[in-house]
Amino acid sequence: MSLSPGFDVVHELTASSSGAEVFEHGWQSFSPTTAYPLGTRPHRPTSERNRMLNYRQASHPGREGYFSEGVLAVADGSGAVHVVAAADPFTTGVRLQAVADPGGSVVVGADGPVAVTVVPGSSVQEALRSWAVGAVEGAGLAPARPAPTAWCSWYEYWGDVRETDVVENLGAMRTLDLPIDVVQIDDGYSAEIGDWLTPSSTFTDLRGLVEKIRGEGRRAGIWLAPFFAGARSRLADEHPDWLLRHPHGGLLHAGNNWNQDLYSLDLSHPGAAEWMSSVFSTFAEWGIDYFKIDFIAAGAIPGSRYSGVDPVTAYRDGLRLIRSAVGPSAHILGCGAPVLPSVGLVDSIRVSADTGHTLEPGDGDMCSPSQQAAVLSADGRQFMNGVFFANDPDCLIVGPKVENRETWAAHVEKVGGAVVSSDRLLGLDDWGLETTRRLLTR
Template sequence: MPHFSPVGSVLVDPRTARVHEEGWQSWSPSGAYALGTAPYRPADDNWATVCYRPGRTVPAGTFQGEGLLALDPGDGSPVRLWAAADPIHEVPSVRLTVRDGNIAEIGADGPVKEWSGPDLQSALAHWADALGLPAPRRAPTVWCSWYEYFTAVTEDDIHENLRAMDTLDLPIDVVQIDDGYQRALGDWLALSGRFRSRGGIADAIRARGRRAGIWTAPFLVDPRSETAAEHPDWLVRDTDGAPLHAGRNWGHDLYALDTTHPGAAAYLTEVYATLRAEGYDYFKTDFLYAGALDGVRHTATDALTAYRAGVALIREAIGADAYLLGCGAPILPSIGLFDAMRVSPDTAPHRRPEADDHSQPGQDPAEFTGTARQWQHGRLWVNDPDCLMARPTVETRERWAAHVEATGGLMASSDRLLSLDQWGVDTTRRLLTGAAR
């Protein structure tokens, strides 16, 4: 169990004090809580692995930030923030408990530095500004297949929406094919039966004056994939020598790719170099948490170093000019690696998440965490609030569109464009046009 050392003690007004917890990765709930409220926690063990920081169970009555925790004492005094001293290489957990009703005790299980500011968002922004990162590149506007077609997307669906973009005069720079084109997680260059030619569809997109984008989950491997069957030595292992369990999704267990293995590293390079050669220059990399899981790797290195090295392999293969979006990624260890970053859990056509777990898809959790991470936008990367959905069947579509617009971040439409009514077309065009300016 981690040992937490005291790093601060602050008098607070228990009626008005607020605590900001920074979650581990894109989908981990992040936001500000009143002292008397219970922060969002995983509803089951699988989600604890896939959407939170594995192995960091938080005791009841305790607030915990992963590398960042901020406290507004509520009495007019400055906000206090405790942040990782070296956020790229070591991300301590920072805890806050309340003693005697009005004394906040802060502890950390690794080195932290203290910062201050007039309010929570300003204190967090001040910390980010001090990193001295260059301003991120402007994001292109995007159409993404996911929230209409999910894993059932076909090549014909892409062609239909390509034509509709022209008919509806939508300013879409990138047409991004999401999950479903590949045969299996890990077999990225083998097509599912619903696609005829990955290079051919990229050519068709580019022929219409748009850029081709594609989704991958580079550090996940399906146990049923050819990659897992033919190269079991490419998998991260647990301490017993078995493939490390990286959670469960799509109805099956998941393994993690060991990018410190020379064969796995060469394969990863081949995948992304091939996709780039086929004409793709926008890459959505998803479920990146798997690359940062603790486990036994071919090369003895810590998980965060292995994670950053794996992302660096991808960047080298796609080139500096390609646009790289991270998702499901450990937040602080990703600093300096991506052009844009998903800063919330998935949205959904519905508002409430399953089991009220705010790491799960839903408009409520996406708004909660996306708003709380607005301080990252333009400082660490371009924030991705997740896709606009404007079709009539989407719950509270007006409210969701207003949230996406207010972030000023990456703007991506994810509807079957011919299913949009007039409000949907007008809203989609207006938000894309605003983002393109």
């Protein structure tokens, strides 16, 4: 097997017949990230829809060999870990491949400039953490900030959440005396994907709800998918010139979810940038200072942009615009986020696929919602926690209906990053409430 066209050999090594493994890093939060024993086939998307929504759209990794985004590591089985990373890992989108022959020769290729570090006497996670610390220092970035504790509406109410549901849980936090800093309203409060300031029928007074949350002495948080515009939205209907296009013309399809086609908002367009800034600044003026920005890999897909900048630059510029609108003290949680290009621009980041009430993914894809998929990539990205940002393993869900809840709670605790409860608090049994209280208490 040989490297794909466009990939140049950047490193070669010999691996032992036992103990060697290859670490693949996925492009975005939901992309599988883990180390594989050399010779083991890696996880790949099971459908084109999954690839579009959960992997890098410009990447098409094959079933053979190993494919990584930004950083790849090989433990040679003889006591050393070879870390091959983009020379500028945060502002570029370098891809890497590793192929091996039966004799143990491993060839690593890349489609851009890289730096190679060989770390003796180390595990893969230890070597990657050493690399991460050096990368942050080299970029002159500030230390990562811890994440506040939070409650999120998603895993109990999904997109059917009502204003009254949030109010009920707000009261439960007081009654149960739970140490929750942030009350975060997830998907379901807006009329459409993209029409963030237009309320759904179940949220008649979103600003008043924010005032209730703050009146309880807690911070208010909100969910948005800022780089998406749903086909049903007024945003897409009234401003098609703000949407990403194919180089040959026509709107660029960014995926399908919420039973509609999705388009990517081109924030390099002055009109789109002004509008998006006004959305975030409006929420900030209401008193919201915690922003869960989701599916944001849509901001880094290839396409024809107004400014002509490359996708990674456009994505990072979009995050800077959001930060400018919400202020330096607000907490930004990136989800569905290009992981390495987000470093220095978000405070916490989802490091895995969504969790779920069940152990295994229904479609067998390790980017799909399930505890198994969430644990896989959170373990693979543990070296990032407290270095690049606070790792978010996804929400703490421990209600009686959650399969394998004891093991899932232990995983959230082990990650040691963000802790976000997402149960109906009054529906917790004694074990669920005690576990929630314990993990929220720092």
